[in-house]
Amino acid sequence: MRGFLLRLARRLVGALVMIWAVATFTFFLIRMIPGDPVAAQLNMLEQQGMSESQAAARVAGMYGFYPKDPLPIQYLHYMQQMAHLDLGQSISYTGVPVMHIILSALPYTLGLVVTGIILTFIVGVIGGVFAAIYRNTWVGSSITVVGSILHGIPQFMVALLLAYLLATAHPIFPFGAPYDAAISPGITWTFLSNLGLHAVLPIAAFIISGFGFWALAMKASVVTTLGDDFILAAELRGIKPSIRFRYIARNAFLPLFTYLAIAIGYTFGGAIFIEQIFDYPGLGLLQLNSIGVHDYPLMQAAFLMITVAVIVSNIVAEMLYTVIDPRIRTAR
Amino acid sequence: MNTIVSEEPQALSTYPSAQTPRHRPSSWAVAWDVLRRRPTGLLGLAILLFFIGMAAFGPLFYPAELPSNPSNIFAGPSPAHPLGTDFQGTDTLALVITGSRYVLLSAFLAGLFTAVFGTVTGLISGYYLGVPDSIITKLADFVLTIPSFPLLVVLSTVWKFGSPLAMGLVLGLIGWGALARAVRSQVLTLRERTFIEAARGLGFSSVHIIVKEIFPNITSYVAMKFLLAVTGAIYASVALFFLGVLPLSTNNWGVMLQFAFSQAGAMYTTQSLPYLLAPLACILLVTFGVVLFLDAVDEMLNPRLRRG
């Protein structure tokens, strides 16, 4: 237990350093963005038919909080704010705290991505085991081929095809909203089922595009394990299939956890496409939209929050791994 | 699932390069043997060579500015335009061919940068250990953790990725982490091996040992990772253009996809379907080629996968 906590503490410190680095990076990056968003906003308003003076007054109100201090002071100020979990104010939402907007999007991304990762993992691993055990039959080779092909199709293509086939051409699944607005949110069956229904297509996109990765990884791992001396010897001695299976499962399964970290990062990143295509209101969509309206504080915060989500998920996955794998548990 | 550069499933198989003696007899013979027994690998190689040829020589057959024809917009396939035309009446086939250069060149460069950064850092980190190791490992963890697409989207507000070099460099800079880690762990095994110990004992310099003794043992591994990085980079660059966050100034497959979706609604009209499918098919074919080729290579290097 002490080892576990120590590990956790070390990881948390590392996570804080990483968050600081990402925040610093985006802070300076955003100040390199070309052009003057204020001027663009002014012109947009005039284009909408506002008189020049009206538009100027409006823009002054919108950008009033735009800092005019020198860069290092801005940076210090920004870091101070961050320490208080204040990510500044949104430009496009005129003064609404960015944190408020981010928090409204976070649950959707988390729900989608976490469910996506877990289901993809399960489906992929099962597929991989079959592909390995029956690798010399058509079952195994077709799983391998399908896995390779799915692995090769860009994720956004999978999502677009699903959106077109199952939401437009054959409107079987709803999309465009996280749930029917007529249903009030709460821990009710009606709400949760409706929420789930609206998430089917995005999650399916994750599963289909991620299946290949896990299936191929699991297959390779099982094949390796099958070739282990223990198994070979046991087979010669006529070991019980259940023991053999348990051995294979444990030894082939555990190495896969090392890939979980990558899968987490990748899935959170891929959410940008999935959310955009299915119009699912998560952080990725927020990030994309904020660029369109030049809301850089919001973009910065959305990116930071995605990164934080990845870091936290990684820690959770790692802790889970130490719980599951007795070797690590006892070693510490 | 297409990570820009990932530790791919293949890496799971216990890797022989760290166990076999470093001078394998006639690896060319083994390669040829495997390719012959696995014609799919040969097919993959052929596909790859075809696209390399397309990117290298294809644009030479077309003028720098492709002719347009406003009265023949989004035309369906015809003898003059086998794949139809685009929003401007430009031949889609010509666009696919000339557009291959940016995509493949930037992907090649991205793979190269990834391989170089990943290998160099991995070698240094695994061989010297100590301070350089902990710095590199931290950096690699950092790069691995930051989700790459959101990062690229943020970068696109400042950087426009106009040239393949810029695109390749950025993709390489955010993609080297996984390879560095993998190379490091291989070096860790290798450095304890007798021939390395012997070299050290003979007083060879560290640089010599890294370059002449360790590196040759991981070249084939790095080469495989390079190919995978190339496919990952194709997706990444195409996806960025597809998201519409990059300037659509250069002609490339990603720009074609973006136009096909956002302008033509190509998914919904059969007439402009080829405009959408052509770049898509190319992307899938390249990937397919890499997968087939790698599969054969993997078997070549991993005897356990060889069919008995």
Added chain:
Amino acid sequence: MRGLRFVSGVLVAAVIAITYVGTAGRAVAGSVSANNQPYVTIGNMAQGAPINWYNDQGLQWAGLDVMPLGFVKIGSPNPLAFFPGLAKSWTISKNGRQITVHIQPNAHWSNGQPVTAKDLIETAAIGFASGASQGFYLGSIKALNSKTVVYKMLSGSKYNLFSRLVLEQDITPASVYNSQLPSDIWTTIATSQYTGTDPTLSAKQAAAVKSLQDLYKKIQAYAPSKDVSSGPYVLKSYNPGEAILVKNKGFYAANKIHIAEVILRNYNNSNQQIWNYLLGGQVYQATSGGMSSSLVHRIASVPHNHLYKVSSTASAQLVWNESIYPFNMVKVRQAIAYIINRKAVQRVGEPVGGTYNHWPTTTVDSNTKTYLTKAQLKHLNPYLPSPKAATALLRSAGFKKSGGAWTMPNGKPFTVTLTTVNGFNDWVEASSEIKSEMDSFGIPTTVDLSPTFAQYLKDLGNGKIAFGFWIGTGLTPAGIALRLFGGADGYQLEGGKLVYYSPSAQGKGNWLDFPKTVSVKGYGSVSVGPLANKLNVITNRAQVRRIMQTLLITANQYVPEITLWNYVTDGFVNDKYFTDYPTRNATVMQSCNGYYPPIGCWEIMGYVRPR
């Protein structure tokens, strides 16, 4: 391993649950009865935004749950023509400096309270905080009784659209925003309007201005707990992708509202989504840009879908900086107007969302036709493509052609850089067509891409762009004329006085540099800037028209811009459950076009009912 088995057991259960959920949820979604169909359309709803009209992304929709005093009658040459809104009627004083507004007698907010003078006065107060009220020189506002309000223009100011901007105001409920306003708001406003030179009072004035700005920021960030609407509908429930609005029983014209419920689907800047909805027949009204003609046909062929087009006052233009050689020469500008095939450019850039513009006059064809007589139209130069005319013009300006390329009078090769903006796909596509036309005429052209519109405007204002794009627009004569001949030409109103800045004045934004005076056949010597600025103050309609004629004809002759196409809004309505759309009434369509979605506006105008 036991832990693992447990985890996988839970996960399998989750999969089963989700699969089951799929079937359960569908029953719920399909339970809406057919005779009381909600009206499904597209609306903007930003994630996490407050239900606040003053927030830029606020979850309210003009024409649905927010009402203006009146709806501008677009397409009318009279800039003061309005359809009634929350104002039932109004009277404008002869000199245009005062307007008396009579509120609809039975207008109620959705919380049951009547709409009164208090709401109008508080809206004006918030307007002073945002700058909107100063924008139309509001001097004072007074309630005659609870349903009658008098607006007076600030003494000493001259502005002929005062009444227009009063009527355009969207009225917000005092009961909601009252809590945000300090009790001494009108004192602060009065202090902020001091224009004298007394240092103490000036300091107080500055402090008051600052406190108003801070107040507005506070108001913008305010998140009321629920929607209070004076419009036909009120927000009932919403999530980031969907909003449900139900009929507001207190609406003053509730008898015109035949739809019980409006469902808004979110629009996330992706045409893709809208196409999906339209192709599925899932929304009953939507507009979309960036469609190819085959896609338009495909959507229109969905049963019950009907295409409509609404002309707008915006146009895409090519502009040059006339302080940059050789664009200072009229003949060069005219020659390029002859080289560019505008019809082809429109077909490439905006095949569906644009129409060919016949006369380059700085504004859309419909405006040109409104202000010019038939005889004048006949004399306009349409600049039909003519390489011959272009060649003759260039030669007479001292240009030479040899070996297929042109040389300028100064001996240097004539090459052009056309700047456009990333993401503005129609401009990007048009640029490549223009490039190929210019190239083949012998003027090698490079297309330069500005990374953002912001950067583009900055470069344009700083005189770094010689040849680029511009959006011509304007709803009033002054708006149209000043779009090009105002700030862009160096003419700015400062403290009520017209000031001119030359292109060399840094940060003053003169990028057009049209000659200060030009001689125009039949009009003598014309000074475009001062003339265009007159449109802000004169009220005589005949005089306005004469000025517009002068400016448009001058522009046609001196080519400060080339209008490439008029923008058109493409929209679809679906009449499966609803009918009687106003698609044939151009005035209603144009006037409601600025309302997203227009359904509320349409109903107020007396259209749309369930089948």
